[in-house]
Amino acid sequence: MKFNDSLVGAGLIVFAGAILWNAWGFPSMPGDQVGPALFPQLIAAGLAICGAIFVIQAARRKADTPWIELPDWIRARRQVAGFAAVTLGLLAYCLLVEALGFFVCAPLLLGALLAVLRVRLWAVPVIAIGVSVLIHFIFYKGLGVPLPWGLLQSWAW
C-alpha cells in the first residue's frame, strides 16, 4: 500500500502533535532544567519538520498521484489471503494462545498459512502437526520455555 507524499507528511505532523500532547503531561524534574519530556519533544519536532518537508515537496511537484495507491497484489486472491492469514492468524494466536494452548493454536496457524500458500491438501495437516510437535519439543523440552497448554492442561508432560 503506497501512500502519497502529502498524506505521509500530514500523517507525520498529526503523529508529532499526538506525541507533544502526550509529553505535555510529563512531570518536570525538581532542580533540573531537563525533564523526561525533552527527548520526546525533540523527536516530535523532528517528525513535524520532516512531515512539513514532505507536504511542501509534494505541493511543488504538483503531480496528482492518488492519495493511496493499492498494490498490485490486492487484486490477486491468493496474495490477499496470504496477507490476511499472516496478520489475522498471528493476531488470533497472540490473543488466544493462553486460553486454548500451543497445541491448538500452532497447528491452526500453520495449517491456515500452508493452505493459503497452496501446499498440497493432504500434506497440510501432516506438516502442521508434525512441525508444531517438533517446535514444541525444541522450545519446551530443550530450552525450557513454558509454552501454554491451555485446554490441554490435563495432558501436560
Place this chain on the structure above:
Amino acid sequence: MEHLIQAFELVFEPYVLMVIGASALYGLFVGAIPGLTATMATALLVPVTFFMPPVPAVAAIVTATAMAIFSGDIPGALLRIPGTPASAAYCDEAYAMTRKGQAELVLGAGLVFSVIGGIFGTIVLVTAAPTLANVALNFSSFEYFWLVLLGLTCAIFIASNNVLKAFVSLLIGLLIAAVGMENPAAFPRFSFGEPNLMGGISLIPMMVGLFAVSEVLRYATSIELPLHLAQEKFGNIFKGQWALVRQYPVQTLRGSALGTLIGALPGAGADIAAWMSYAMSKKFSKQPEKFGTGHVEGVIESGAANNSALSGAWIPALVFGIPGDSITAIAIGVLYLKNMNPGPMIFINDPQNIYAVFIVFFLANLLMLPLGVLAIKSFKQVLKVPRAVLMPVILLFCTVGAFAINNSPFDIGVMLAFGVLAFVMEENGFPVAPVILGAVLGRMLEENFVTSLIKADGHFVAFFSRPIAGVLGSVTIAVWVSPLVIRWWRGRVRSVTD
C-alpha cells in the same frame, strides 16, 4: 596471554564447536535461499541464542552471518536472483559469467575472496578494537553523545538514497526507545498504563518482527515464479583461483579495506559495501568496458568487500556499543541480555570473551572454505525445499521465539505490529535499518545528552570544550550542513554561468 589461553578454551570446547558447525550450515542454507537475508538469519537465531552462554551465542551469530553473506552469491550466479541483498551488486555480472560457462570460476571467486575479505576485516577488528577501546576509556558523556549522534547521522546520510525518509525511520526508532521508564527520570513514558510497556518495548520481538515477519509477509503477497538453474553440476571450484589472487591483488585489498570501513560506519553494512566496491572497481579498472559482460574483477572486489564489512561492523559495536549494521544491532541486543554490555570496559573486565569472539571470526572464515564447496555442490537440493512450507514454519518459529524472551503473548503482538510496520515502510520506500539503530541507540543518546546538558549547565560551548568531543561534534554538524552548502554552492555556480 593468560586471557588468550582462556579464550581458546572457551571456543574449543565441544558444545561451542557444535554450535559453530550448526550455525554455519544454517547460515549457508538461509543465505542460499532467495528472500531470506543474513539479517533475518540473525533475527531467527536470537531466540535460540537467548538460552546460551555469551561466547556460543555470539559465535552462532558471527558464523551464520559470514556464511549467509557468501552463500547469497550462489543463487546470484545460478539463478540471477541474489540470495541476500549483499550479493545484489554483482549478481548480473556473476550470472553473465555462468552463461559463458564460467560458473565454477565465479562461484570459486565468490568463496575464496569472501574468505580473504572476511579475514582481512577480522585482522582490522582484532588490531583496531583494543586500541580504540583504550582511547574510549577516557570518553565522557560529551564524547559519547557526539559519537552516537555521528553514528546515527552516518546511518541516514550514507546508508540511504533518501535522507528525508531515512531520518523519519530513525526518529521512529528513537521514539520506540523512549517508551517505558528506562530513562534518566525513570518516568513511564508512552506506556498508556500497559504493564507490558513499563520496561519498554522488548528489542528482540521487535527485531524478529522487523526482519523476519516482514519477509514472510512479503513472500505471502508475492507471486512466486518458477526458478531455472543455469547449471547443475560443478567441477573443481578452486581451479584458477590462485591465478585470480595473483592477478587482482590491488582489487582484493581495496575491496577488503573499503568493505571494512563501510562496515564500521553505523548503518551501512555488507550490501552498501558491495555496491560501493563494485562501482569503485569499475572506476579504477583498466578494462571498465568489460564490466557487466561477465568479467570477474568486480565480483572479486565486491565479494571481498561484503564479507569484510561484516567484521568491520563489529568494531564500533564492541568498542562503543554502536552497531555498524543491522546484524550487529541485533547482536548488541543479545549482548545486553547476556550482561556482556559492549563498551570499552568489556575489554578490561572480560578480555577472554573478546578474544574468544576474535577466534570465532577466524574460525568461521576458515570453515567457509570446505563448507562453501559443500553449499555450492548441494545447491540444487537446497532449492528443492518448498518455500511455501518453509515460510509458515519460519513464522511459527518467530512466534514461539518472540514469546520465549519474556514468556509473554504480548510480545507476539509486538512482533506482529513491527512486522506490519516494516512491510508498509518498505512498500513506501522508508528504510528499516535506521529504525533498529534508533531503537538500540536511543537510550544511550538520551542518557548522554541529558547528562551532558546537566554538566554543561546551560553553556552549550561545553559540548565542544574537550578535544575529541569538539572534533566529533564539528564533523557531525558538518555532515548535517553539507547538503545545504552543496545546494547553495550549485545554485551560485548556476547563476554565475547563466
